[in-house]
Amino acid sequence: MAALQLDGWQHVYSGKVRDLYVPDGAADLADADRVLVVASDRVSAFDHVLEPGIPGKGELLTTLSLWWFDQLEGVPNHLVPDHALDASSLIPAAVAGRAMLCKTLDMYPIECVVRGYLTGSGWLEYVASQTVCGIPLPAGLQNGDRLPEPIYTPAWKAPMGEHDENISFERTVELVGADVAAALRDASLEIFRRASVIAETAGVILADTKFEFGADRATGLLTLGDEVLTSDSSRYWDAARWLAGTTPAERMASFDKQIVRDWLAAHWDQTGTPPELPTEIVQQTAARYRELLGLLTAA
Known part of the structure; x- marks a missing residue:
């Protein structure tokens, strides 16, 4: 899983499926004002x-x-301003796209x-237990049902x-404070609501998702980061x-890597x-x- 060498950038982190680079001269992410987020073709399941x-x-x-990011107008995100223009000149050809x-x-x-x-x-x-992550739900729901x-x-x-x-939400308050915890929850629910409506117009259900947020270092503004609403x-x-x-x-019938999870669950006991x-x-x-991308962007 060796990271690529990119002119003008130095590799600082690799997750299961993404690699992060900072400009040459920056010591690490904390020292950099920009980061290149590179999505690999790696696929993970069951933490492997x-x-x-x-x-x-x-x-x-x-x-x-x-x-x-383009659809979520008004939601601050981590893309540099004028991303389309800057990216064409600053993103190395080896990872373009x-x-x-x-x-x-x-x-x-x-x-x-x-x-x-x-x-x-x-x-x-x-x-x-008739709960999800400790949250009580009504009786009688079936696998795949829409929640109230x-x-x-x-x-x-x-x-x-x-x-x-x-x-729990209470634990998030302990980790980041009451104001930030509430802002994370409210922003997540609102973005999910907006995205669900957009997906439904394309004949697609958004069953669940995860978001990651950070604070803008200049303004402190809550900002959407990482990947957003992808198949992963x-x-x-x-x-x-x-x-x-x-x-x-x-x-x-899923548009994500459920095919991989199902095959792996049937052919591997999660040891070794x-x-x-x-x-x-x-x-x-x-x-x-590819089918999901086509359905959403064509709607």
Whole structure:
């Protein structure tokens, strides 16, 4: 997973699927006023980076993030001003199409998760306790059902190598203060509401997503950062199939890496090194990513 060498930039961090670079001369992210956020073709599941990657994934997800930032007019984000103009001259050719030129933010250690539908780990908890992340829900809901209202279920962003941890809203207050905690919650719910309406016009359901925010270093303004509303950070379903489906698999036809998760769950016991993904799983995943981008941007 060695990072590329880019003229004018130095690599400072690699996550499971993204690499960060700061301008030459900056010591680290704290010392830099800009950061190059590069999306790789790596794919992860169950906290492991898998082999092989998904060809074109980095460019598809970056294109989708940039499109969503454009749709969310009035929501401050981390792109440098005039991103389209600056990016063409400042983003190295080696990562063109899969990199965002961004302002550095003082990031909050909170993953701001919003759930509009009951699924995944939320469904498992609901079956056991009729709650999701400790939030009580009405009886009688089924896997894949729409929630009465979207719910905010934050997580603590653990240091690299550790697992993120679902936390209560009260815990976010302890971590970032009451005002910031409320601002994170309110912004997340409002962006989710707006994005859900946009997705629905394209025949797509936004089931859940996660946002990350930071404070603008010059103004302190709450600012949307990281990727936004991509197939890696969100769960999207086909609205027509959700309405017509009679089983969870039919209702929750996903536009994300669920294909990868399902295959891995069936072929690996989560001990040792994960098996290599078959060619057909890689191709199917790439096709679903492309289909989502086409549906959303054509609407």
